[in-house]
Amino acid sequence: MKVGVPSEIKTDEYRVGMTPAGVRELVEHGHAVFVQSGAGVGSAIADADYEAQGATVLPDADAVFDAAELIVKVKEPQPVEVARLTPGHTLFTYLHLAPDPELTAGLIASGATCIAYETVEDARGRLPLLAPMSEVAGKIATQAGAFMLEKPLGGRGLLLGGVPGVAAGKVMVIGGGVVGQNAAEIAIGMGAEVYVFDRSIDRLRDLETILNNRASTVYASTLAIEELLPEVDLVVGAVLVHGAKAPRVITRAQLGLMKRNAVLVDVSIDQGGCFETSRATTHTDPTYEVDGITHYCVANMPGAVPITSTYALTNATMPYVVRLATQGVHAALGADPGFMAGLNVAAGKLTYAPVGRDQDLEFTAPEAALAAVGSGPA
Template sequence: MLIGVPKEIKNHEYRVGLTPAGVQELTEAGHDVIIQTMAGDAIGFIDNDYVAAGAEIVGSAEEVFERAQMIVKVKEPQPNECKMLRAEQTLFTYLHLAPDPEQAKLLLASGATCIAYETVTDANGGLPLLAPMSEVAGRMSIQAAAHTLEKAQGGRGVLLGGVPGVESAKVVVIGGGVVGLHAARMAMGLGADVTILDRSLPRLKQIDEMFDGRIKTLFSNKATIEQQISDADAVIGAVLIPGAAAPKLVTREMLKGMKKDTVLVDVAIDQGGCFETSRATTHEEPTYVVDGIIHYCVANIPGAVARTSTLALTNATLPFVVALANKGSKQAMMDDVHLCNGLNVYKGIYTCKAVADALDSEYVEPMTALKEK
């Protein structure tokens, strides 16, 4: 199979779909790989590294899309990239289609096979290709909150860990999944006063035992959220419904009860955000203010630490890339129900129920679609 990796084009996105080591595994398995020139240059993966691993360097994204049978990316394709996709191609990347009807329609129109990292599952019910970036995003959310709280950045002028004789900042994490757990761990490590909210009592018990009671745990409901954010210095939105739009758990009305210059970090922004007042921002302009509350809603938080993120992501994605290349995308998905769960769009139809429901569109079960088309 001929696998193509274009250079990412989102604002301040420096990650790349394959590392040189990943290319080497594919070429040694008998596959051909083309990489757009300078695709990994910003994070130290230069063209010569890819050539040494067996890849061919090409000059443009247009050539990658024109020649490759499978496109491997990191972020969702931008409109001009969607329009370059062909019906016989496979796209393997993050998609986050539920809050993005424009991208969804363009992918439908392409006729391509579109597999989303974020809905691939594993035998334990986890999301193995989302997890590494969730770990990074969770940890980065606390770094972002700490920086944004600085007075020079418009924040309250509060140090997360305080100092002897001065209380620590209060950090409230909404959601006890991978993002929330890593955010809480990072905030606790910096000395903050951390509370984590979740609707799963077994998960709250697990977190309590994991941290030996050093992190407060509370059952999440509207009243608890409103009460906890009222005296928080930073609030981390870390909720996830796989494939679906994130629920709006913090309303605009709730902002009125919060302290001025509190920081909201919405890690769920890729799925539409879990704060009613959230809108996607970039690393170039990461924050904005609504009713005196600072919002940090960068849609590619892990892109800020792009080398670490690329290595972590490709550790997880490469076995699936190899399977897709070895067997062809259709057979690989028919052989692996967990990879099949990643299929979001197939030959002009939606094959992820959460996406179809969010976009009020018809849904076909993925395995059924593979067998029928």
């Protein structure tokens, strides 16, 4: 199969969808890999590094899309990339369709087969291609929040870990999944007083053990959140519903309970955000203020550390890319229900039910839509 790796063009995005190690794997399986010139620069990977492992470097994105059947990316395609997609393409990347009806409509109209990293499941129902970036984003969330608490950045002027004789700051983490666990670990490491909220008692039990009882675990009722909000300096929103819009866990009215210049970090922003006042920001312009509360809602937090993120992501995605290229989309997805769960759009049909519910669109069973896709390897 012909596999294409274009440069990422989302604002402040420095990751790349494949490393030279991935090229080597694919070439050894008999596939051709086409990489856009400069695609790896943000992750400290030169064109020559790709060429040394057998890739063909092409001058621009148009050439990559024209040459390839399988397109491997990191972030959701931007409008100019959607326009390049054809029914002969399979796209494998993060999509985050639930909060983006325009992208959903564009992908449906393209006729391409679109598989989302974030909805692929493993045998235990976990999200193996989302987890690495959730780990990175959770760690960044606390680091960024601690930085934004500094007075020159508009924060309260508080050192999150405190010093002898001066109390540490308080951190509320809403959501005890991969993001929340990593955010809590970093906050604990900084010396903060940490509270982790979740609605799964079993998960809270696990976190007691994982965090070695160094954080307080709290059942995430609305009242419990409201009671703690006046005390905390940093809130990390880490709520996830598989493939669907994130639920709102803090309303604008509740901002009035918080200390002035406290910080909210919304890691759920890719799925629409879990604070009512959230809107996506960029690394170049990461924050804004609402009612005296600093909001940090960068939509591609792991993109700030691309050397770490690119390798963490591609370590997880590469086995799936090899399967798609070697077996073809029909066989690869048909043999693995968890992989099939990643199919969001095929043959002009929406195939992921949570997106259909969020956008009030009809959706087709993925197996049925996939059957209408051409029988070639892509």
